Amino acid sequence: MKRQESGSIFTLCSVYAFTLLSVLTLSGCGASENNVSAGNRSGTLHWGNGTEPQSLDPHIATGVPEHKIITALMEGLVLKDSKTLEPRPGVATSWDISDDGRVYTFYLRKNARWSNGDPHNAHDYVWSWWRALQPALGNLYAYMYFSIDNAKEYYEGSIKDFDRVGVKALDDFTLQVRLKNPTPYFLQLLDHYSLYPVHRPTVEKFGAADERGTRWTYEGNLVGNGAFQLLEWKINRRVVVERNPYYWDSENVRLNKIVFYPTENAITEERMFRAGQLHYSGTVPADKIAAYQSRKDPALHIDPYLGIYFYRINTRVPQLQDKRVRRALGMTIDRDQITQRILKAGQIPAYAMTPPNTMGYFPESDLQFNPQAARELLAEAGYPNGEGFPVTEILYNTSEGHRKIAVAIQQMWKKHLNIDVKLLNQEWKVYLNSVNVSDYEIARAGWIGDYVDPNNFLDMFLCNGGNNRTGWCNADYDQLILDAAPSAKSHAERLAIFTRAEKMLLEDMPVIPIYIYTSNKLVNPSVKNFSDNILNQPSFKEIYLEAEEEEDH
């Protein structure tokens, strides 16, 4: 009996051993070359891209991951310098701007081609921009066109004839754009994907021009005009683009392929980066930053980002109607403590809504951390030492980071103003709904600039601005942003107007600026010519790969 039992144990042990052995044998095959070193040899960039793209149609897409892929596949009239963000020739070789700053004439390059070899000319822009302004298409970025004469009117239906919109092909290679007002940032807009041209025959082959969600952007269908063309789009797996031989600057494109991975989870993406499966990861989990910093890892890039983290105040709420109360709240947030103790990744404390040095603009702000003055303001408003101040709620969308900041602010307000604050977290879509219908008291918010200009941050708070959502309305402010700034005679005068407007905004404080974002990413040292800029926008046509020597073994 005993012998038999030990025999059976032997059998079982051998099953275990077999399982273990097969795992090890299989893993032996697994120890092959990783993506990074294979990619360095073949010129394939492996890029961690956040989420699965919702759409690659430049007139439908809205997210950052989509943006990255689309800029590889398509190109606008003007590009941005990857370091300075100054305008550089794209499909247009050059352009003239009329003296009044309202008429732009673009001269298109004659060797521009679509990725199927079709000629690419000025008429493509007229048609594409017409398409982008069709309400049925549901283009959320239609407002990027509104500086063009009559574009807004056409989009909203008060003008039916597209010929009245300020875009005209003077001949095959000359495009004229007429603006409503001089718009100094107009050239920048042309590098935003919502103004990219689309290939008409391809779009129409798969449905009506203004039909949403046709299959023209899918693998095997998409025709673009960018440095790369779509090779593969496997849902939730990868999007692969390869060099487009018809691209006008093809000989200067050094990457052969880019593989975009839709990694939903930042922690997974960081692990993939560490294991050499990615050259680039666009997010670094907050807890890992310190470890990278402490070993001075060259892969870690932390750069200023054109975005602001702020709190919206619902000015319709009784206790928040008084601007002295709002100012007191703004003055008792210790931003240094938030950025240094909680965020710890180089974020900049914000005392104004526009990030500093946005197109040479440095906001002037009298906002400071000043609990003493804040207490006085609160007392003037009828709440001496916080007495009688109703319990107020901070709303944020569910996230550990937002919670930490809200808890810190809750404590600061209790300590400095002696007021009680409740915290409420809601799932993203519920939170969006609450903020949209003004069902909140104070709400966490963020804003990332689409283009580098103070206007992009300040026109949010116009009386009818869809993104205002605070109930704050100031006719003088609107006049400055809508009339005075666009008709300013010089850049300096324009900036001075923005300074006045921003002061007005901060004086009334319907929003409390908290900090300026940073973009945190991991970039393998073999990725060369990678430029950091405040839009966090890579230039794939410039990037190349070169293996580090010690990696070769």
Added chain:
Amino acid sequence: MLRFALNRLLQAIPVLLIVISATFLLVHSAPGGPFSADKAVPPEVIKALEAQYNLDQPLWQQYVSYLSDVVRGDFGPSFKYSGRSVNELIAAGLPATAELALYAMLVALIIGISAGVAAAMRPNTLQDYLPMSAAMIGICMPSFLFGPLMVLVFGIHLEWLPVSGWGDMPGDKILPSITLGTGYAAYIARLSRGGMLEVLSQDYIRTARAKGLSEPLIIIKHALRGGLIPVVAFLGPAFAGLLGGSFVVETIFQIPGLGRFYVQAAFNRDYTMILGMTIFFATLIILFNLLSDMLAIWLNPKLRHQAGGRD
């Protein structure tokens, strides 16, 4: 047996109908819609989008037209992934999820049964305590801890196995399968230990031993069939659970499966996607339960007799 199966399938229809109706009502009553966004959405755009997806119709009308589509096997277009149909997305995610579930099941069965049987052979000795304590740890340890731990050891430190992917690199299916399978292996170990203990104490086993049969022969030929009935009953729900519950493992290992779609769909208020996936999983659960019941009947003469009696 056939009548039993047909009967159960007929019962499934009202179950599915209730699942569809409840899900439909719940998703439509959740605050926030599929098209709400951080940036203000112009009313014209909202109108155009709602018209395109029939969201401008009264709810009952949407419900009726949705049901008639579902009957025809069409789950409708996804709201989030412009231009993709829910059927297409399910078809894209299913192979990876099914494959993962299958391998995880194999891992679970191999580890679970052998540990359970080993434990049952010498109850209340080290040979019992060791695998059973391991099983307890396996049940308690969540995959979001076990997975990253495995990745850390085998992927990053030893560099033996890829840390993510599915079918992209050799060996990338090993870690996810083990991670997902281990929790189930633990359950199976406990179930098979219990089943085996019961069978091993029966008279016919004593008879077999008295006849002088070798222990492995007794286990394999006589005890396993009866001892594994609880495991078989567990297989159906377990497999359905593996298919539907692989979200965490799919996220950790970047696997292009269904689980990620399901969870994302809820966050995105992708109504058709949530409904389509729910119906799909409900159907799978019903089918697998039926299959495992049929298997249990086939294995157990007592039940076979009952089911046959009904025939």
